[in-house]
Amino acid sequence: MAVKIQTQYGMVNLSNDVIATVVGGAATDNYGVVGMASKNQIKDNISEILKKENYSRGVVIRQEDNGVAVDVYILVLYGTKISEICRNVQTQVKYNLEMMLGFSANTVNVFVQGVRVLND
Secondary structure, three states: OEEEEEEOOEEEEEEHHHHHHHHHHHHHOOOOEEEEOOOOHHHHHHHHHOOOOOOOOOEEEEEEOOEEEEEEEEEEEOOOOHHHHHHHHHHHHHHHHHHHHOOOOOEEEEEEEEEEOOOO
16 A cells, blocks of 8 residues: 555655655664664565665554554664653654655554664
C-alpha cells in the first residue's frame, strides 16, 4: 500500500519504502540511538553482506482507517535515558514526515530492542 496525497497538480503516491527510509533516517539522527533493530533478520542480513545501506530496517508502516501508524525498532546506547531517547525519536519522526513528505503519522511507536555498550 502507498500513502496517497492529493495536490493541486494531481495525485502523489508514496510507497512504504520511501516512508520507512525517511523514518529510519530521522530515528538514527538522534543522540543515543546506535542502530536500528531488524524485524526481518534474513532479508537484512543479506543486505548487510551486500553492504547496502538500509535506513528502513526496523521500521514498520501500517495503514489504518484514519491514517498511518509507524513502528520504529531501535537499539540505544548504554547509560542514556531511554524514555528521553524515545520521546526525541517520536518528535523527530513526526517532524520529518511533515516537512519532507507533507503528511503526519497518527502514531509513532518506538520499541527499544536492545542496549549496546560502545567501546571507544
